[in-house]
Amino acid sequence: MKVKVSRKAHFNAAHRLYRPDWDDQKNDEVFGKCNNPHYHGHNYELVVSVSGEIDKATGFVMDLKVLKDLIREQVEDALDHKNLNLQVPDFKNLNPTAENIAVVIWNRLRPHIAKDKGLEVVLYETPRNFVTYSG
Amino acid sequence: MKVKVSRKAHFNAAHRLYRPDWDDQKNDEVFGKCNNPHYHGHNYELVVSVSGEIDKATGFVMDLKVLKDLIREQVEDALDHKNLNLQVPDFKNLNPTAENIAVVIWNRLRPHIAKDKGLEVVLYETPRNFVTYSG
Amino acid sequence: MKVKVSRKAHFNAAHRLYRPDWDDQKNDEVFGKCNNPHYHGHNYELVVSVSGEIDKATGFVMDLKVLKDLIREQVEDALDHKNLNLQVPDFKNLNPTAENIAVVIWNRLRPHIAKDKGLEVVLYETPRNFVTYSG
Amino acid sequence: MKVKVSRKAHFNAAHRLYRPDWDDQKNDEVFGKCNNPHYHGHNYELVVSVSGEIDKATGFVMDLKVLKDLIREQVEDALDHKNLNLQVPDFKNLNPTAENIAVVIWNRLRPHIAKDKGLEVVLYETPRNFVTYSG
Amino acid sequence: MKVKVSRKAHFNAAHRLYRPDWDDQKNDEVFGKCNNPHYHGHNYELVVSVSGEIDKATGFVMDLKVLKDLIREQVEDALDHKNLNLQVPDFKNLNPTAENIAVVIWNRLRPHIAKDKGLEVVLYETPRNFVTYSG
Amino acid sequence: MKVKVSRKAHFNAAHRLYRPDWDDQKNDEVFGKCNNPHYHGHNYELVVSVSGEIDKATGFVMDLKVLKDLIREQVEDALDHKNLNLQVPDFKNLNPTAENIAVVIWNRLRPHIAKDKGLEVVLYETPRNFVTYSG
Numbered sequence: 001m002k003v004k005v006s007r008k009a010h011f012n013a014a015h016r017l018y019r020p021d022w023d024d025q026k027n028d029e030v031f032g033k034c035n036n037p038h039y040h041g042h043n044y045e046l047v048v049s050v051s052g053e054i055d056k057a058t059g060f061v062m063d064l065k066v067l068k069d070l071i072r073e074q075v076e077d078a079l080d081h082k083n084l085n086l087q088v089p090d091f092k093n094l095n096p097t098a099e100n101i102a103v104v105i106w107n108r109l110r111p112h113i114a115k116d117k118g119l120e121v122v123l124y125e126t127p128r129n130f131v132t133y134s135g
Numbered sequence: 136m137k138v139k140v141s142r143k144a145h146f147n148a149a150h151r152l153y154r155p156d157w158d159d160q161k162n163d164e165v166f167g168k169c170n171n172p173h174y175h176g177h178n179y180e181l182v183v184s185v186s187g188e189i190d191k192a193t194g195f196v197m198d199l200k201v202l203k204d205l206i207r208e209q210v211e212d213a214l215d216h217k218n219l220n221l222q223v224p225d226f227k228n229l230n231p232t233a234e235n236i237a238v239v240i241w242n243r244l245r246p247h248i249a250k251d252k253g254l255e256v257v258l259y260e261t262p263r264n265f266v267t268y269s270g
Numbered sequence: 271m272k273v274k275v276s277r278k279a280h281f282n283a284a285h286r287l288y289r290p291d292w293d294d295q296k297n298d299e300v301f302g303k304c305n306n307p308h309y310h311g312h313n314y315e316l317v318v319s320v321s322g323e324i325d326k327a328t329g330f331v332m333d334l335k336v337l338k339d340l341i342r343e344q345v346e347d348a349l350d351h352k353n354l355n356l357q358v359p360d361f362k363n364l365n366p367t368a369e370n371i372a373v374v375i376w377n378r379l380r381p382h383i384a385k386d387k388g389l390e391v392v393l394y395e396t397p398r399n400f401v402t403y404s405g
Numbered sequence: 406m407k408v409k410v411s412r413k414a415h416f417n418a419a420h421r422l423y424r425p426d427w428d429d430q431k432n433d434e435v436f437g438k439c440n441n442p443h444y445h446g447h448n449y450e451l452v453v454s455v456s457g458e459i460d461k462a463t464g465f466v467m468d469l470k471v472l473k474d475l476i477r478e479q480v481e482d483a484l485d486h487k488n489l490n491l492q493v494p495d496f497k498n499l500n501p502t503a504e505n506i507a508v509v510i511w512n513r514l515r516p517h518i519a520k521d522k523g524l525e526v527v528l529y530e531t532p533r534n535f536v537t538y539s540g
Numbered sequence: 541m542k543v544k545v546s547r548k549a550h551f552n553a554a555h556r557l558y559r560p561d562w563d564d565q566k567n568d569e570v571f572g573k574c575n576n577p578h579y580h581g582h583n584y585e586l587v588v589s590v591s592g593e594i595d596k597a598t599g600f601v602m603d604l605k606v607l608k609d610l611i612r613e614q615v616e617d618a619l620d621h622k623n624l625n626l627q628v629p630d631f632k633n634l635n636p637t638a639e640n641i642a643v644v645i646w647n648r649l650r651p652h653i654a655k656d657k658g659l660e661v662v663l664y665e666t667p668r669n670f671v672t673y674s675g
Numbered sequence: 676m677k678v679k680v681s682r683k684a685h686f687n688a689a690h691r692l693y694r695p696d697w698d699d700q701k702n703d704e705v706f707g708k709c710n711n712p713h714y715h716g717h718n719y720e721l722v723v724s725v726s727g728e729i730d731k732a733t734g735f736v737m738d739l740k741v742l743k744d745l746i747r748e749q750v751e752d753a754l755d756h757k758n759l760n761l762q763v764p765d766f767k768n769l770n771p772t773a774e775n776i777a778v779v780i781w782n783r784l785r786p787h788i789a790k791d792k793g794l795e796v797v798l799y800e801t802p803r804n805f806v807t808y809s810g
Contacts, residue, residue: 446554
């Protein structure tokens, strides 16, 4: 009986899409107004899902209070109210697109989830744009 | 042309997470305030999905009016405005975690869905916590 | 420049609608399945709004972090994961309808809000049923 | 690193479910009030997802601005504020059920998405009824 | 203790914005694609609110089950899955804009609500466009 | 017959709460992590409402297409994907709290709305925090 359990969370952050090795013109062509050098920002909504067998003793795949705390420690404390480009080391050499942020979040959570469990991250950059990563 | 059709429904219920074969201390350690002996409750939101080929004659995978009625008969009539621990026989020996409730709902619906169709249940215990079961 | 600032919160609780001074038949007639003697429950969603002049120094009508903490202390800690009929003294002699719960919440918050500010409470019992109280 | 990127869009349309080769009685039996000869309508909400490898240069699976424009050109311009039965050639001989509309939308978008990318369409006919098609 | 109680409902309908006493050019200028002669449609979401004193005996301003049934009889049965222009007599000589539909709904409900109670109707034509009428 | 018509819009922006005439310690005390000198950001959701008599000729209080264009020109073009502190002159000497942003938006729209119409702005800074200003 494999079940997927999911927990929603959120954080706010500023970012800018650009590559330092491209000139301004190329960054503007590719990233448009997302390349604003003074940054813009989002309310990122996050859904983290863990899949596996139901534990017979507890009836849980994973205690969602534990998952909630894990998301706070590994994701919210690191990213909330931050400038992703300037203040989050994971993006020092990585463009903070929604795709890359989802991968970073997945990599931060993966070591803390039991090896026999699956992990999926859905990240909403806006209510209309979102990405999904499962490793 | 395999398509998945989905229908949302909901029910309200009281429940309590605990195991009668554990003492109070252990139940409190594992289930925290969800072990309140006087119960608490939720507005459970449910998404039931059936997947299969589109019927050439009707253009339906499954008539959603039929699925709506099936959910009412098999799920809402059985669980709505009930105390899951005391009044729903499925949980007589089963802890009513979101995971276990999703499995119970899936088992209730499965015999009424055509054998060549897939069935998936998503159950929101709160707007932030939800589980998915596909058999 | 009068502005209304609003903060959403939520809590889960069990309740039952009935009057001890009415017999079972009358309680069933008036309250239907909401009179289930074993209780049912809801995810109550709450919107608390405070209205007043913008403080020139801070740009705030009221610091929403302060309002968030106030809601947690006065409302969530008192009602979350509780049986309203049995465990919340405010409902000892008061039927816990959505209307009465909204009035109780307003009365709990009012003494902690500045006298020159307005206070409004919106309480969702389900996504389809909600009530509004402004004193 | 395979990631799925998703974009929400919407359109409004009128339609009617019926088959011209069935008589009125049979159409009413199968399609009920959805067979109203004067039509009814919906706000269709659409989620289009493209899955594939993250482009190392841009950090995108697919530029969501490009996907947004593609949905507008191929879907919204063709279906928005239209009568699906009378004004959209795709449904000349096809009953405009949610299932069939989702397949039509997928077929309209597929030629414009890179061949090594996956494509999924989720179509909400109402907030409670929706369908998913992935080819 | 004046409280406002609210109930959500919905219906689907086709409509067209135009005036028979204007020529096609003028109708197109004023109503744009909403003047499509073959109609388009919406999922109308409706919030009906009744305000008044809490009844001491029941704890209700108005029993929401009664309000739910009233909305079904007076609004849903009359408008759901209908062509507003052709099949709903209220719009025989009235352009079915969101504003006018809200007034029609309010007028249909008002005689069935106690005279000492207030009545408000909020009608969503789309998730982004809505209107409010209180008499 | 006074009706309120409402239109939703949104924009993304970076901001920082602080006063240049306060030292860092005081800014941190009052604004907490919202005072991050490298900025953070939000998806601002906006609801603009105009109230007045229904025009007998059109059935509109105000054409929502006109209101949509007005919001884009006066609000979205000025604030979307911007750093509010650095790039929007309205906030040169004004702390960009949600309250102040709502007032700025109201002031930008007011001259373009007919004098006999009411105007209300609701601004969501996050899905849980929002403000309302009516002049």
